[in-house]
Amino acid sequence: MTTMKDVAKHAGVSKATVSRVLNKKGYVSKEAEASVLKSIKELNYQPNSVARSLYHKTSGMIALVLPDISNPFFPELARAVEDVALAYGYTVVFCNTDEEIEKEKRYFEALQQKYVDGIILSTSSQAPDEYHKLDLPLVALDRFLGENIPTVVSENKRGGELATQHLLDNGCKNLAHLRGPEGVGPAEDRLEGFRKVVSKEKCSYTVRTAGFDMERAKQETYKLFQDKPDIDGIFAGSDITAAGALHALSTLGKKVPEEVKVIGFDGIPLGQMFVPGITTMEQSIYDMGALAARLLIKQIEKKPIENYIHEFPVHLVVRGTTEEVMT
Amino acid sequence: MTTMKDVAKHAGVSKATVSRVLNKKGYVSKEAEASVLKSIKELNYQPNSVARSLYHKTSGMIALVLPDISNPFFPELARAVEDVALAYGYTVVFCNTDEEIEKEKRYFEALQQKYVDGIILSTSSQAPDEYHKLDLPLVALDRFLGENIPTVVSENKRGGELATQHLLDNGCKNLAHLRGPEGVGPAEDRLEGFRKVVSKEKCSYTVRTAGFDMERAKQETYKLFQDKPDIDGIFAGSDITAAGALHALSTLGKKVPEEVKVIGFDGIPLGQMFVPGITTMEQSIYDMGALAARLLIKQIEKKPIENYIHEFPVHLVVRGTTEEVMT
DNA sequence: GTATAATATGTAACCGGTTACATGTCAAGA
DNA sequence: TCTTGACATGTAACCGGTTACATATTATAC
Numbered sequence: 001m002t003t004m005k006d007v008a009k010h011a012g013v014s015k016a017t018v019s020r021v022l023n024k025k026g027y028v029s030k031e032a033e034a035s036v037l038k039s040i041k042e043l044n045y046q047p048n049s050v051a052r053s054l055y056h057k058t059s060g061m062i063a064l065v066l067p068d069i070s071n072p073f074f075p076e077l078a079r080a081v082e083d084v085a086l087a088y089g090y091t092v093v094f095c096n097t098d099e100e101i102e103k104e105k106r107y108f109e110a111l112q113q114k115y116v117d118g119i120i121l122s123t124s125s126q127a128p129d130e131y132h133k134l135d136l137p138l139v140a141l142d143r144f145l146g147e148n149i150p151t152v153v154s155e156n157k158r159g160g161e162l163a164t165q166h167l168l169d170n171g172c173k174n175l176a177h178l179r180g181p182e183g184v185g186p187a188e189d190r191l192e193g194f195r196k197v198v199s200k201e202k203c204s205y206t207v208r209t210a211g212f213d214m215e216r217a218k219q220e221t222y223k224l225f226q227d228k229p230d231i232d233g234i235f236a237g238s239d240i241t242a243a244g245a246l247h248a249l250s251t252l253g254k255k256v257p258e259e260v261k262v263i264g265f266d267g268i269p270l271g272q273m274f275v276p277g278i279t280t281m282e283q284s285i286y287d288m289g290a291l292a293a294r295l296l297i298k299q300i301e302k303k304p305i306e307n308y309i310h311e312f313p314v315h316l317v318v319r320g321t322t323e324e325v326m327t
Numbered sequence: 328m329t330t331m332k333d334v335a336k337h338a339g340v341s342k343a344t345v346s347r348v349l350n351k352k353g354y355v356s357k358e359a360e361a362s363v364l365k366s367i368k369e370l371n372y373q374p375n376s377v378a379r380s381l382y383h384k385t386s387g388m389i390a391l392v393l394p395d396i397s398n399p400f401f402p403e404l405a406r407a408v409e410d411v412a413l414a415y416g417y418t419v420v421f422c423n424t425d426e427e428i429e430k431e432k433r434y435f436e437a438l439q440q441k442y443v444d445g446i447i448l449s450t451s452s453q454a455p456d457e458y459h460k461l462d463l464p465l466v467a468l469d470r471f472l473g474e475n476i477p478t479v480v481s482e483n484k485r486g487g488e489l490a491t492q493h494l495l496d497n498g499c500k501n502l503a504h505l506r507g508p509e510g511v512g513p514a515e516d517r518l519e520g521f522r523k524v525v526s527k528e529k530c531s532y533t534v535r536t537a538g539f540d541m542e543r544a545k546q547e548t549y550k551l552f553q554d555k556p557d558i559d560g561i562f563a564g565s566d567i568t569a570a571g572a573l574h575a576l577s578t579l580g581k582k583v584p585e586e587v588k589v590i591g592f593d594g595i596p597l598g599q600m601f602v603p604g605i606t607t608m609e610q611s612i613y614d615m616g617a618l619a620a621r622l623l624i625k626q627i628e629k630k631p632i633e634n635y636i637h638e639f640p641v642h643l644v645v646r647g648t649t650e651e652v653m654t
Numbered sequence: 655g656t657a658t659a660a661t662a663t664g665t666a667a668c669c670g671g672t673t674a675c676a677t678g679t680c681a682a683g684a
Numbered sequence: 685t686c687t688t689g690a691c692a693t694g695t696a697a698c699c700g701g702t703t704a705c706a707t708a709t710t711a712t713a714c
Contacts, residue, residue, distance in 0.1 A: 001670095003669090003670055003671080004670065004671060004672095005670075005671095013693075013694085014693065014694045014695080015670090015671080015672090015694090016672080016673075016693070016694060016695080017692085017693060017694080018671095019671070019672060019673080020672095020673095020692095020693090022671095023672085025672090025673090026673085026691095026692085026693090027690080027691050027692050027693080028691095028692070028693085029691080029692060029693085032692080032693080046436065046439065046440055047440065047670085047671075048381075048440060048442075048669090048670050048671065049437075049440040049441050049671095050377060050380045050381050050386065050440075050441060050442050050669090050670080050671090051381055051669070051670035051671035051672090051699090052670080052671055052672080053377045053671095053699095054375075054377050054378055054381050054669090054670080054671075054672095054698095054699045054700065054701085055670090055671060055672050055673090055698075055699045056671095056672080056699085057699080059377065059441075060441075061420070061441075068406065069396070069402045069405050069406050069409070070402040070403045070405075070406045070596075071402075072399065072402070072596075074402070075396045075397040075398075075399070075401070075402050076397045078396050078397075078421075079395065079396050079397045079423060082396070082421065082422075082423055083423070086430075086433075091420055091437060091438075091441065092420065092421060093388070093418055093419065093420050093421075094405075094409065094419060094420075094421055095409075096406060096409055096410070103413075109373065110376075110418060111418075112373065113373055113374065113375060113376040113377075114376050114377060114386075114387075114388075114418065115375075115377050214596070214600055240600070243600040244600075246602055247600070247602055250602040250603075269397075269399075269541070270597060270600065273541055273567070273570040273571075273574070273597065273601075274600075274601065274602075275573055275574055275577040275601075275602075276577075328700095330699090330700055330701080331700065331701060332700075332701095340663075340664085341663065341664050341665080342664090342700090342701080342702090343663070343664060343665080343702080343703075344662085344663060344664080345701095346701070346702060346703080347662095347663090347702095347703095349701095350702085352702095352703090353661095353662085353663090353703085354660080354661050354662050354663080355661095355662070355663085356661080356662060356663085359662080359663080374700085374701075375699090375700050375701065376701095377699090377700080377701090378669090378699070378700035378701035378702090379700080379701055379702080380669095380701095381668095381669045381670065381671085381699090381700080381701075381702095382668075382669045382700090382701060382702050382703090383669085383701095383702080384669080
């Protein structure tokens with residue numbers, strides 16, 4: 001590896017001058033600059049970013065902390081973050097916490113020691129205070145961590161309302177909501193939306209906790225129909241949950257959408273791969289990830305942030321599980 | 328941030344002694360050690376890994392270079408890599424190249440400047456020589472890059488054979504293979520397996536390129552049945568491709584598995600979420616990722632590697648798209 | 655009792671950049 | 685002609701660790 005010293009010697013100048021050329025800072029004569037640039041080329045010099053980090057106390061790295069990249073909701077988010085990061089010259093480190101506090105803490109320690117410039121959090125295991133203690137630029141993505149942390153979320157409550165309304169509009173009389181994990185913001189908000197609509201419309205309903213897990217959703221659906229065989233509309237807390245429900249319904253011999261209608265949430269690609277396609281409340285997953293990354297980089301670069309809460313609209317995407325549509 | 332200097336002062340020793348305590352290297356008296364440890368606690372000192380990196384020319388980071396994390400094959404792989412990395416104290420940086428040489432090159436530059444300790448490559452855009460020039464520990468994952476680069480792959484050819492044979496065993500007479508992208512190793516190997524069986528069995532067959540893309544697979548399937556309406560068995564190059572085919576078949580009104588049987592490849596979770604479940608050649612995705620990470624770390628830590636080529640067996644998982652099974 | 659080895663610790667250089675500061679040149683302005 | 689400031693460049697300290705080397709003390713051996 002050629003270092004700045006080598007370049008300096010080769011160009012017949014001091015390290016300082018080389019540095020000035022590289023950073024376009026301070027005064028450098030045309031001749032010196034030309035000479036340095038030539039030497040850089042000839043020696044194929046690449047500045048060492050670790051040395052730079054040490055001095056500047058920044059690393060050009062941002063971390064993406066999420067529960068589990070193999071949950072299909074996250075890859076697209078991660079992809080968006082990485083695309084934006086790349087465009088701005090940042091590198092993305094990713095951390096799967098499985099929502100375990102211990103793992104999260106270990107990551108935070110390691111990340112701080114590496115001078116990561118900021119963190120995007122899609123988990124919420126710890127108390128908000130902990131996050132502030134980090135004294136690092138943060139962005140909350142798909143979670144809410146506190147007033148003064150920039151936040152990017154979907155209109156989950158409204159989505160819950162719209163999804164529920166969609167079932168009712170399609171003639172469902174007995175609704176079930178397979179809700180996401182307790183304590184997880186978006187899941188709570190979707191439930192709230194569901195509650196709001198069913199109580200206003202005074203229709204019969206039930207709520208079961210299915211996490212965001214396909215297998216569990218399947219089991220809960222079996223139980224659900226054991227208890228309440230007349231359910232004709234299911235609002236699943238996620239598309240994965242919907243897939244689980246559809247599985248169970250298929251086994252139970254219930255026809256979708258004729259006998260039971262199902263709507264999911266998220267708008268992950270899985271939904272349109274399914275046959276029939278899963279009706280869902282689509283989130284702008286990629287855009288959310290991209291915005292989160294941009295908000296983080298803004299903070300890192302000390303640029304002002306106008307809004308702290310960014311709520312993305314959700315869109316009803318009607319597919320085969322609620323209406324018989326042409327494919 | 329407290330530094331070693333602070334700790335040294337507080338403990339009444341020199342930086343060198345603090346370093347010795349931290350690294351358990353060289354001679355340190357019991358008293359000095361106790362004093363240093365106490366100071367470390369009291370000052371809540373955390374060593375700065377950037378400074379350490381600068382001296383050691385290593386970073387404790389490994390990079391995972393893949394085409395696109397939002398391709399459902401990769402999240403599980405990434406997860407496995409990250410799990411192992413975490414266990415060994417490494418951090419994972421991830422890089423989506425979209426199989427573009429330019430992107431890949433930019434990443435490599437950035438990674439070298441950051442002293443990444445090694446790279447796991449699930450892409451193959453560049454010529455093998457380029458990879459050797461890096462002079463960094465490498466592991467090829469799901470791709471073959473050269474004899475002397477440790478490689479972790481599935482038995483793709485054998486998988487192709489087994490999948491094809493499974494269709495024949497189930498009575499298919501007119502086969503189609505929706506092959507993966509040209510030039511991509513696993514896709515070529517699966518095709519080779521397909522060819523081997525169909526030519527031996529002398530059955531009618533056709534091959535279409537569908538990439539690993541659902542929409543394209545759908546379109547190719549439409550075209551396929553336009554040309555050859557009597558196709559009764561489809562070997563899709565990936566589960567995503569299979570999903571696309573199933574979509575098209577549903578639209579075409581072809582009954583699966585009665586009229587047409589479909590088998591995919593990969594064993595991604597999508598397959599079992601589907602109704603009917605997608606029969607597939609299952610790869611040990613997680614195990615492959617985990618092994619790749621271990622092989623990389625072995626190289627980084629200069630431990631001997633016994634085998635350079637690791638071929639994981641594939642397993643036929645029979646689901647609803649080839650046989651009518653109980654769910 | 656002296657040579658020798660093991661133990662203990664500090665000093666300073668180094669990793670590869672960045673930059674405050676000192677110094678020097680040269681041209682414009684008084 | 686002398687002052688002043690823009691321009692140019694080098695020296696050295698610094699970021700926060702690590703370690704070769706020097707030095708000092710104590711224990712062991714002969």
